[in-house]
Amino acid sequence: MKTLFCNCRLVDPSQGLDGPGALLAEDGVILWSGSQIPEGTEAHRTIDCGGCVLAPGLIDLHVHFREPGQTHKETLATGCQAAAAGGYTAVVTMANTTPPIDSSEMVRWTLRNAQPLDCRIFPAAAVTRGMKGQELTDFRALAEAGASCLTDDGLMVARNDVAFAAFKEAAALGLAVSIHPETPGLGGDRSVNQGDVSRRFGLEGVPPAGEETGIARDIVLAEAAGAHLHVQHVSTARGVALIAWAKSRGAHVTAEATPHHISLTEERVLRCGANAKMSPPLRTEADRLAVETGLLDGTLDVIATDHAPHSPEEKAQGLAKAPNGVVGLETALAVCLTELSASPRFSLPLLIDRMSCRPAAVLGLPGGTLKSGSPADLVVFDPKERWTVDASRFRSKGRNTPWDGETLIGRVKLTVLGGRFTWRDMDDARFAGLQEA
Numbered sequence: 001m002k003t004l005f006c007n008c009r010l011v012d013p014s015q016g017l018d019g020p021g022a023l024l025a026e027d028g029v030i031l032w033s034g035s036q037i038p039e040g041t042e043a044h045r046t047i048d049c050g051g052c053v054l055a056p057g058l059i060d061l062h063v064h065f066r067e068p069g070q071t072h073k074e075t076l077a078t079g080c081q082a083a084a085a086g087g088y089t090a091v092v093t094m095a096n097t098t099p100p101i102d103s104s105e106m107v108r109w110t111l112r113n114a115q116p117l118d119c120r121i122f123p124a125a126a127v128t129r130g131m132k133g134q135e136l137t138d139f140r141a142l143a144e145a146g147a148s149c150l151t152d153d154g155l156m157v158a159r160n161d162v163a164f165a166a167f168k169e170a171a172a173l174g175l176a177v178s179i180h181p182e183t184p185g186l187g188g189d190r191s192v193n194q195g196d197v198s199r200r201f202g203l204e205g206v207p208p209a210g211e212e213t214g215i216a217r218d219i220v221l222a223e224a225a226g227a228h229l230h231v232q233h234v235s236t237a238r239g240v241a242l243i244a245w246a247k248s249r250g251a252h253v254t255a256e257a258t259p260h261h262i263s264l265t266e267e268r269v270l271r272c273g274a275n276a277k278m279s280p281p282l283r284t285e286a287d288r289l290a291v292e293t294g295l296l297d298g299t300l301d302v303i304a305t306d307h308a309p310h311s312p313e314e315k316a317q318g319l320a321k322a323p324n325g326v327v328g329l330e331t332a333l334a335v336c337l338t339e340l341s342a343s344p345r346f347s348l349p350l351l352i353d354r355m356s357c358r359p360a361a362v363l364g365l366p367g368g369t370l371k372s373g374s375p376a377d378l379v380v381f382d383p384k385e386r387w388t389v390d391a392s393r394f395r396s397k398g399r400n401t402p403w404d405g406e407t408l409i410g411r412v413k414l415t416v417l418g419g420r421f422t423w424r425d426m427d428d429a430r431f432a433g434l435q436e437a
Contacts, residue, residue: 001044002026008049013353014369025376028419033370057089057377059359062304069098074309080119082396084422086329087412089377090120096154102126104145118422122148151178158184167225176228181214193281197266208236223251231255235280237290244299256304257295263339274315274322276402296345302359309398327398337410380414
């Protein structure tokens, strides 16, 4: 069935589109998109987007859906529902489940269980067996099973020889290695940033040096091996500078910024407690500004949420004991619109590039474009609508957000996955009444 999306602001950096336009899809595939509806176009259904933005579905290279083994926090199904509510049509799930995704069987299990859900899942697989940092997994078998990249996220491979061997093997197979940069022994107490706030709570805190030395080591090892290094959740000014230096040398390095690291500082911990505790922690205003600038100038390639749900009981243990992580899929687009729109460098095409086009390119994933023949993975959003975050209404099992009660700008109206509606804004009559054909 042919569906025409019209009366929209079409934003697709992959084609240089930003302006009034329309899009026609059939059987889950985009037939065309552009400023003019071709003469003679016929559609079985027309969806009036009411002047909202129509863009490629968002893609997140870093989420934790907790399944298998931690389903009290999240499942593949609830994670995908949260993703759809946030405008996402594809995610890369991390390997630190229980047990870890460290075998071809576990990769296939994830893909098999992801098939009927509301978001495309591209599982990452572990670098080392059991994520213990000692013995490499079977990279070739993992790639053949469908692993999108390799990561021991949550941990850093401590041994230099193991890390270097991993980069060399990954380079031979064309796989990216996605790292959580935190040099063992330099992570402090893994609570909050080491500084004024940590001292107020009587905590050791987390020094920036742990992250920065981790980035520096792996830049050197990956460049020597000819590997693609992807640096997760950069949070410090020196970390941004190290990535800029690596890129200036021609190293194959990509990197991500999270919505929380571009919008919040360590001061948010004073208000939100453990719901503003994550790894790496929120840093200083100088660090926040450097991460924002790095994202806008392209030093940091993508926005990734590091969506990390935990139960209320776990987060209630206090700053010292509560696990690290915040949920982010359902607020990411609005947080970024709210925070970045004040910058003179900001534009909607730039934001869609960092949240859709570029993530697809970094790992070679389908999507991230409205070109003819591409999957009809779409997001429709109002970039100016104000709304108040109510964590109790999240589709995620997690309620651990530092934005609960905050008023944000930009609201997802419709998410489409392969031509199928996976999210409709039920508070907006224009979209709430849409029905599947």
